[in-house]
Amino acid sequence: MPKQLTTDYQTLAARFRPIFTRIAEGAVERELDRQLAVEPIRWLKEAGFGTLRIPVEEGGFGATLPQLFQLLTELAEADSNLPQALRAHFAFVEDRLNQPDSEERKRWFRRFTDGELVGSGWTEIGNLKLGEVVTKVSPSENGWTLNGHKFYSTGTLYADWIDVYAQRGDNGRDVIALVNTHQTGVQREDDWDGFGQRLTGSGTTRFEQAKVEAPHVYDFSERFRYQTAFYQHVLLSTLAGIGRAITRDVAQGVANRKRIYSHSNANLVKQDVQVLQVVGQISSWAYAVDATVQQATQALQQAYELHDSGDEAAIQQANVKAEVDSAKAQVIATDLVTRAATELFNALGASDTRTSKALDRHWRNARTVSSHNPVIYKSRNVGDWEVNGNEPTFIWQIGNGE
Known part of the structure; x- marks a missing residue:
């Protein structure tokens, strides 16, 4: 098993916190101008952020899953778009970590230590039946050829590779195809028009006779088993980071606010007990979310540690818990x-609703992140597990009903 916990968290985080500070300084401007975070992503790549989970002996940091998600929370506090933009990358790295050691795996790790990133290409929209996959990858003379298009292609505008969910044209099996973005057969569009998380690079991606190397297509059934929980944890870390950012911004806003109301409780807003109660409530909510997310990462780490144990009962139990x-x-x-x-x-006050302050972005971003993987079905799954012992839904699809 790859070495883990090679450094303590504070030492690891200290490497990236100056970059997080730079990212935070430009977050409001990027939001207002709808300016993609190309430079911040470059800073992270140059610092090796994409190699956090890669073993030290392979050129990475060997971070544990709890360490990874704590760092993603800190990054989300600076700019909540960025952890989600890197979601597919860290998931693919995790998938490689779950595979046996091989030259192909080492080759991927070398790409990532060179700064290359992976984006996502799973979701299709339009008049599709439930579970239907239109994107096809077919054998060709020198590997494979990919045709189709994807929406919600999160992170793809920043990526060198795209993790594409497709079907094989020859046998109809569901597969993953890893496609290099640096070719004419891949067209990426910045057309994501959601009201939140606007800078995640989640637009349309089109594949027209895109070339795929022979080793870069594999059965979806081979994906790492705790992937659903892993993907969700990136969103959870993003929400935890937004909670921290809200606490930061409300505390600064109250501390600096000069204007008071005639019927307030003090001559300074920062001494108004009712206002302080609001700030305390917000801080407590953010703390609860932070603690909950960190606690949940322990189950994910356990699933990783057991993945190659050979104990199927323990593996399944760990995956259910995660x-x-x-x-x-x-x-x-x-x-x-x-x-x-x-x-x-x-x-705060009405003046803090001004567009220039962009404080509304916290709600818009949190609501957008929360709309992934509908929470109503998550709470139902939890209840069904607690009452009936029925295992949660690990893999699902979306499309038109009958």
């Missing part, structure tokens, strides 16, 4: 962070 814990955390984070993003304005 999924249930991530679902519980999603229920908590979705509620508390969106509430905090609204309550923030009760501690």
